[in-house]
Amino acid sequence: MIVAPSILSADFSRLYEETKDLYAYGAEWLHIDVMDGHFVPNITIGPVVVQSLKKHLKMVFDVHLMISDPRFFAKAFVDAGADIITFHYEATNDVLGMLSYLKSLGVKVGLSIKPHTPVVVLEPFLKELDVVLVMSVEPGFGGQSFMPLALDKIKYLAKQKQENHYPYLIEVDGGINEQTGQLCAQAQAEVLVAGTAIFKASNRQEVIGRLKQL
Numbered sequence: 001m002i003v004a005p006s007i008l009s010a011d012f013s014r015l016y017e018e019t020k021d022l023y024a025y026g027a028e029w030l031h032i033d034v035m036d037g038h039f040v041p042n043i044t045i046g047p048v049v050v051q052s053l054k055k056h057l058k059m060v061f062d063v064h065l066m067i068s069d070p071r072f073f074a075k076a077f078v079d080a081g082a083d084i085i086t087f088h089y090e091a092t093n094d095v096l097g098m099l100s101y102l103k104s105l106g107v108k109v110g111l112s113i114k115p116h117t118p119v120v121v122l123e124p125f126l127k128e129l130d131v132v133l134v135m136s137v138e139p140g141f142g143g144q145s146f147m148p149l150a151l152d153k154i155k156y157l158a159k160q161k162q163e164n165h166y167p168y169l170i171e172v173d174g175g176i177n178e179q180t181g182q183l184c185a186q187a188q189a190e191v192l193v194a195g196t197a198i199f200k201a202s203n204r205q206e207v208i209g210r211l212k213q214l
């Protein structure tokens with residue numbers, strides 16, 4: 001299991017201290033939630049923060065764009081050091097155009113759906129993707145409860161992947177802890193995003209270690 005701590009739950013006044021040991025603890029990816037106050041009712045992180053952290057960390061930077069105009073901002077995040085850019089199906093009328101634009105920027109591509117978007121809408125795009133990000137909470141805030149409807153989506157994506165030999169990784173985001181992470185692992189998720197469960201834990205190394213073993 002790949003573990004991707006979400007810095008949304010970190011102490012933003014000490015972002016470097018909060019992130020510098022995560023890789024040594026076993027977290028290979030760093031999940032960065034970008035919100036624009038329009039696609040979701042919250043505002044978070046821009047490219048300047050990504051660029052600052054990237055200089056110091058060797059993790060895979062997994063940038064989750066919860067913004068209404070992913071095309072306008074994508075290049076700035078790639079230039080800042082994003083390794084993966086994930087945008088929302090609900091944020092564009094031209095998913096294929098956005099995917100080919102991202103590929104032209106030389107970044108890995110992810111596509112995400114909100115909890116109430118049916119997973120089958122992703123079917124035409126699956127063969128193009130490096131990552132499929134299943135939201136298991138309404139995007140916008142950390143600390144919400146896991147929505148079990150994500151599990152059937154993960155299972156569907158795992159079946160499609162197996163039957164068609166698609167290369168994407170199945171990532172799940174929202175309300176992940178050891179219990180819900182276990183359910184996602186059983187459904188064959190491959191990347192677990194966790195904010196609260198890691199950053200609010202008294203021993204982050206232990207939590208990351210246990211999530212990795214799922």
Ligand code: DX5
Nearest residue numbers: 008139140142143175195196
């Ligand atoms: C929600 C974000 C998540 C969030 C997860 O909009 O996409 O990445 O930070 O936080 P937890 O793990 O606390 O649910």
Ligand code: ZN
Nearest residue numbers: 031033064173
């Ligand atoms: Zn996220």
